[in-house]
Structures are given as structure tokens and as C-alpha cells.
Amino acid sequence: MRNIRFILLLLMVLCSGSLFAQETVGNVEMADGLRSSGKIYVVVSVVLIILAGLLMYLISIDRKVNKMEKNIEAENQLKE
Amino acid sequence: MFDFSSLLYRMNQTIAIIQRELRHELRSRKSWLAILLYIGSTVYISYLAFQHDLEPITWNALFWILIIFISMFAASGSFAGREGEMLYIYTLVSPRKFILARLVYNGLFMFFVSIMALIGFIFFVGYPLSNAMVFLANMILTVWGISSLLTMAFAISSKGGGGFTLMAVISFPLMVPLLITAQHLSGMCLQGSELDNAGGYLASILALDGIIVALCYLLFAYLWRD
Amino acid sequence: MKKDIFSATWWKALCAIFLIYTCVAGFLLPVPALPILHESIRNLYFHVCMWFAMIFILTVSLVNSIRYLMNATEDRDIIASQCVNAGMVFGVLGLITGSLWARYTWGAWWINDPKLNGAAISILSYFAYIVLRGSIDDEQRKARVSAVYNIFAYVMMIVFIMIYPRLNNVDSLHPGNGGNPGFNSYDLDSHMRMVFYPAVIGWLLLCVWVASINIRTERIKRYYLNKNV
Numbered sequence: 297m298r299n300i301r302f303i304l305l306l307l308m309v310l311c312s313g314s315l316f317a318q319e320t321v322g323n324v325e326m327a328d329g330l331r332s333s334g335k336i337y338v339v340v341s342v343v344l345i346i347l348a349g350l351l352m353y354l355i356s357i358d359r360k361v362n363k364m365e366k367n368i369e370a371e372n373q374l375k376e
Numbered sequence: 377m378f379d380f381s382s383l384l385y386r387m388n389q390t391i392a393i394i395q396r397e398l399r400h401e402l403r404s405r406k407s408w409l410a411i412l413l414y415i416g417s418t419v420y421i422s423y424l425a426f427q428h429d430l431e432p433i434t435w436n437a438l439f440w441i442l443i444i445f446i447s448m449f450a451a452s453g454s455f456a457g458r459e460g461e462m463l464y465i466y467t468l469v470s471p472r473k474f475i476l477a478r479l480v481y482n483g484l485f486m487f488f489v490s491i492m493a494l495i496g497f498i499f500f501v502g503y504p505l506s507n508a509m510v511f512l513a514n515m516i517l518t519v520w521g522i523s524s525l526l527t528m529a530f531a532i533s534s535k536g537g538g539g540f541t542l543m544a545v546i547s548f549p550l551m552v553p554l555l556i557t558a559q560h561l562s563g564m565c566l567q568g569s570e571l572d573n574a575g576g577y578l579a580s581i582l583a584l585d586g587i588i589v590a591l592c593y594l595l596f597a598y599l600w601r602d
Numbered sequence: 603m604k605k606d607i608f609s610a611t612w613w614k615a616l617c618a619i620f621l622i623y624t625c626v627a628g629f630l631l632p633v634p635a636l637p638i639l640h641e642s643i644r645n646l647y648f649h650v651c652m653w654f655a656m657i658f659i660l661t662v663s664l665v666n667s668i669r670y671l672m673n674a675t676e677d678r679d680i681i682a683s684q685c686v687n688a689g690m691v692f693g694v695l696g697l698i699t700g701s702l703w704a705r706y707t708w709g710a711w712w713i714n715d716p717k718l719n720g721a722a723i724s725i726l727s728y729f730a731y732i733v734l735r736g737s738i739d740d741e742q743r744k745a746r747v748s749a750v751y752n753i754f755a756y757v758m759m760i761v762f763i764m765i766y767p768r769l770n771n772v773d774s775l776h777p778g779n780g781g782n783p784g785f786n787s788y789d790l791d792s793h794m795r796m797v798f799y800p801a802v803i804g805w806l807l808l809c810v811w812v813a814s815i816n817i818r819t820e821r822i823k824r825y826y827l828n829k830n831v
Binding site for chain 3: 344
């Protein structure tokens with residue numbers, strides 16, 4: 297078991313000569329194209345519209361529940 | 377100071393319940409025979425289907441599937457027709473002793489049953505183990521955990537009135553951590569696999585068992601209050 | 603009807619502000635450029651926050667289940683059950699978004715990874731909670747039995763998605779196992795933290811908002827049911 301581990305370690309150390317994952321940051325492609333053409337703002341606007349829609353829906357439900365709770369409060373007040 | 381005599385007195389009741397369950401089981405033999413039937417039929421069908429050409433991985437999978445089904449059946453116990461007796465026990469004994477007794481009894485029951493399943497499998501379907509000690513330890517610990525979990529699931533589902541399906545639905549997700557660890561470890565015990573850090577896996581199964589038993593012990597009293 | 607924290611507006615406004623900030627800054631502010639992830643590291647502000655929100659709301663549910671077992675009031679049961687409902691929405695969203703993210707970074711829709719398995723099984727166990735609640739008719743028994751099961755499910759969830767993937771002998775593709783939960787310990791510089799912390803708070807508050815609407819609706823429902831009985 298130990299021998300196998302040692303051999304594997306040796307193999308991996310030898311392989312490390314050909315690795316390139318640690319290259320400089322500039323080599324990793326990011327969405328610069330999207331950013332430079334300004335299309336990123338389209339993405340942001342889309343997400344904001346979705347978010348705004350969901351938030352408005354939540355607020356409207358919240359208001360309805362508020363109204364129902366006020367009705368119940370009013371009923372209880374009438375009883376007392 | 378620690379009072380041994382009162383501890384013995386408290387244990388007496390628990391032991392008495394265990395003995396009662398045992399006596400009932402030996403007398404009626406309903407679940408005993410049903411489980412023997414389960415084991416026998418699975419073993420026989422595997423024998424016919426595989427004819428000793430069984431790969432260790434398949435052996436492992438089949439074995440654990442059998443254990444799961446058997447434990448579902450064993451944990452539900454032969455409660456049918458014993459409602460009167462159960463009511464009698466409810467009034468006499470505190471819930472903690474009752475659940476402890478049931479956990480211990482189910483655990484021992486599953487222990488014997490799983491040993492039988494293992495023997496049946498070894499005789500008819502082949503012996504692919506390379507490290508029997510670790511496999512045995514793994515099986516004993518896991519089976520204890522599964523039976524405790526299923527005992528609790530049965531208690532919950534009996535209060536829920538859903539019977540067997542509800543018990544299966546409730547217990548399966550909770551069993552998965554145990555099963556995954558056990559599967560992994562027993563997979564490593566087969567021929568052709570390396571046994572690596574078995575102690576760690578066994579310790580985690582033991583810890584899971586501890587958590588399950590502690591939770592069962594503490595929470596059963598709340599289910600009981602009916 | 604009780605006028606408690608669930609009806610207040612201040613934290614809802616805070617939630618909206620934080621979410622809008624997250625969605626704008628999450629796309630426009632710079633992020634570290636890492637291989638494999640590229641721009642999708644921005645998912646940190648969305649996918650990971652789903653899980654934070656789910657665990658938080660399920661913890662609220664657990665606390666209320668324990669409180670219910672200690673002293674049975676109907677309101678605690680309502681909070682516990684509705685929090686689980688809200689938590690499930692976020693959990694499923696977390697699973698779906700995680701799966702989509704995995705498809706484009708790790709190469710497959712689903713991998714045999716302990717954290718993924720743990721998350722899926724935990725969500726399954728909470729679905730079992732919902733099934734359990736549906737199968738009992740008597741209100742008090744339903745509340746008590748589901749409170750007991752809730753404690754089980756929560757403990758198993760914690761074991762399975764937090765403790766188990768961190769064990770030494772378990773390999774996982776998820777970043778951050780061995781570090782803090784959810785933090786990509788190798789790349790979280792101050793840029794990402796500026797968006798990440800408000801994002802967590804925003805999504806967490808959103809989950810609480812959804813749960814609060816569920817809770818208040820359920821209270822109103824029970825009020826009318828109890829009145830007619």
C-alpha cells in the first residue's frame with residue numbers, strides 16, 4: 297500500500313511539469329465581450345425587471361393579507 | 377451519589393418489557409417466520425439468477441437491499457391484535473423505558489436476523505468478502521442504527537395512521553446517511569478493494585447511531601402523550 | 603390578529619433594497635477570474651444564498667417545533683409548518699440552480715457528490731414532513747407528531763449537509779469543504795464580499811417574507827375555521 301502511494305506521488309510530481317492551471321489571470325476568459333459591447337446592461341435590466349415584478353407581486357399579496365387582518369381586528373373590536 | 381439500587385430498579389422495568397416482547401415473539405413467531413421467508417426467497421432467487429457468477433458489487437447491493445426490507449418489516453413488529461396489551465403497558469411504564477426496551481429489542485432482533493441473512497447469502501450466493509471483521513462490525517452498527525430509526529418511524533406513522541407506506545416515506549430519507557456510509561465501507565471490504573480508513577467510517581456510523589438513539593429516547597415521550 | 607414582526611414593513615423594504623443592489627452589483631462589479639468558473643462565479647450571490655436562506659428558515663422552524671413540544675400553542679405549529687413550506691421552495695430552487703451551474707462547470711447535471719446527495723436527501727425528508735402533516739387529520743396530533751419529525755429531519759439535515767462532507771475521508775467537488783460554509787476560501791477577496799453579504803441578507807429576508815405571508819394567511823384561515831366550528 298505504501299509503495300503504491302509513493303509511486304503515485306512520484307508520477308504526479310513528474311506530471312506537474314506539464315500543468316498550466318496556474319497561468320496568469322489574464323488568460324482566463326471572462327465575459328469581456330459582453331461588457332465592452334454594453335450588452336451586460338441588458339442582462340442587468342432583464343434581471344431587474346424580473347425582480348421588480350416579483351417584488352411587486354409580493355407587496356400586493358402582503359397588502360391583501362394586511363387588509364384581511366384589519367378586517368378581523370375590526371370584527372374583534374365590534375364584538376368587544 | 378450514584379444510586380445503583382435505583383438504577384437496577386429502573387432497568388428492571390425495561391428488561392421486563394424486553395422479556396415480554398421476546399416471549400411474545402417466540403410464542404407467535406409471526407415476524408420471525410415472515411423474515412425467514414424474505415431471506416429464503418431472496419437468497420434462492422439470487423442463487424437461481426446468478427449461479428455463483430455474482431460480482432462482489434452486486435452481492436453488496438443485494439445484501440443491503442435485503443437488509444433494508446427485512447428491517448422495515450422487523451421494526452413494525454407484530455403489533456396487530458395487541459392493542460389491548462399495549463394500552464396496558466402504556467399505563468404502567470414511562471415512555472422512556474418503553475422506547476429503550478423497544479430499541480434494544482428491535483436492535484437485538486435485527487442483529488440475529490442480519491446474521492442469518494449473511495449466512496444465507498454466504499452459503500448460497502457466494503463469499504466475496506476480503507475483510508470479514510470490518511464487514512461484520514459495519515453490519516452490526518448499521519443494522520442497529522436502521523432498526524432504531526425504523527422503530528421511531530413506526531411510532532410516528534402509527535400515530536399518523538398511515539401504515540406501512542407512511543413509515544417507508546418517513547424513514548427512507550433519514551436512513552440515507554447511514555446507508556451511504558455503510559455501503560461505502562462494505563464496498564471496501566469486498567475482494568479486490570482497498571480498505572482505507574475503516575476506523576473513520578465506523579466512527580461516523582457509531583456517531584450517527586448515537587444521534588439517532590439519543591433523539592429517539594428524548595422525543596418518544598412527546599409522541600406517547602395520547 | 604397578532605401584530606408581530608411578520609407584519610412589519612421595515613425589513614421588507616430592506617430586503618427589496620438589498621436584492622436590487624445584489625442584482626445590479628452582482629453583474630456589474632468585477633469578480634476574480636478563475637479557470638472553470640469564469641463569470642459563473644457570480645452565482646455565489648444567487649445559488650449559495652438560496653441554501654443560506656433555506657437553512658435559516660428551517661432553523662426558525664426547528665426552534666418553533668421545539669417550543670411547541672415544550673408548550674403547545676397553535677401559533678407555534680403554524681410558524682413551524684409554514685416555514686418548512688417556504689424553506690422547501692428555496693431548497694428546490696437551490697437544487698435546480700446548482701444543477702444548472704454544475705452542468706456548465708463540472709460537466710454533468712448531477713454528480714455523485716456528498717454535498718449534492720445530502721442536499722437532495724434533506725429536501726426529500728422535508729417533503730416527507732409535508733406528507734406526514736397531510737396524512738393526519740386531528741390538528742393537535744398533527745402538530746405534535748410533525749414537531750417530533752421536524753427535529754429528526756433537521757438534525758439529519760445538519761449532519762448530512764454540513765458535517766458529513768467535511769469528514770477527512772470524503773472527497774467532494776464542492777469548494778469550501780474544510781473552510782467556512784459556502785465561502786470559496788481560495789478566492790473570496792474583498793470585492794466579492796461587498797456583494798455577497800448584502801446578497802445573503804437580501805435573499806434570507808426574502809425567504810422570511812415568503813414564510814411570513816404563508817404564516818399570516820394560515821393564521822387567518824385557522825381563525826375563520828375556528829370561528830365556524
